[in-house]
Amino acid sequence: MGLRVLALALAVLPGGAFADTWCDDLWLARNALFAQAGQCFGTPLGRATFGEDCTGAASLDDRQKRAVEMIRRQEAALDCDVDTSRAAPLDVDHLTLRLRMPDQPIRDFESACIGWQGRAVTLRHGARADAVAVIEIPPGSDIGSYHASPYAGWHFLTVTLPTGLTAAGWTDRDVFAEGTCEMFAG
Structure with missing residues (x-):
C-alpha cells in the first residue's frame, strides 16, 4: 500500500x-x-x-x-x-521483545491467518538466518502481520499459539502466500 x-x-x-x-x-x-x-x-x-x-x-x-x-x-x-x-x-505490542531485537519491523496494516494449517514456522530474534530461534509456530496457531519488513525476504509476525501463549519474531517464510489457513482476515 x-x-x-x-x-x-x-x-x-x-x-x-x-x-x-x-x-x-x-x-x-x-x-x-x-x-x-x-x-x-x-x-x-x-x-x-x-x-x-x-x-x-x-x-x-x-x-x-x-x-x-x-x-x-x-x-x-x-x-x-x-x-x-x-x-x-x-x-x-511485545515491547520488551522488540527492544531486544536487532532488526525492527515497520508498522503497516494488519492481516491475520486464523488457524494455521501448514508445517511449523520458526520465528527468529532477527531478520537473518543465523538469528536465534524464538519459537516454532505449530499448526492451529493464529498468525498476525501488522508490520512491513525493510529486510528483503523477511516477515515479522505475531502469533497466538493454541495454548494461548503469544510471541513475535522474524521468518523467511511468507505464510500468507502459502495460503494454508482456516480463514484469512485483513
Whole structure:
C-alpha cells in the first residue's frame, strides 16, 4: 500500500488513538535502531524507553540506515508527532521483545491467518538466518502481520499459539502466500 493511501486511510478513521499508536510503533522502531547503535536519549520518553546505558554517538550500518529511511518516510506521510516529553513507556505490542531485537519491523496494516494449517514456522530474534530461534509456530496457531519488513525476504509476525501463549519474531517464510489457513482476515 502506498504511503499516500495509508495516510488517507488513517485520516478518515475516527479518533486519533489509532494514528497515535501507529506513530508510537514507528517511533519505537526508528529509535530502537539508534539505541542499539549506542545513541543517548535526552527526552523523557527516550530515557524511559531505552534507559541511559549508551555511548553517545550512534553509527548505523547500511541495513539500519535503509530501515530508518523507510520509517521516516512513513512517519512523514502520517504526520507523526510523538510526545517525547512524556515519561510513560510506549503502549506497543511485545515491547520488551522488540527492544531486544536487532532488526525492527515497520508498522503497516494488519492481516491475520486464523488457524494455521501448514508445517511449523520458526520465528527468529532477527531478520537473518543465523538469528536465534524464538519459537516454532505449530499448526492451529493464529498468525498476525501488522508490520512491513525493510529486510528483503523477511516477515515479522505475531502469533497466538493454541495454548494461548503469544510471541513475535522474524521468518523467511511468507505464510500468507502459502495460503494454508482456516480463514484469512485483513
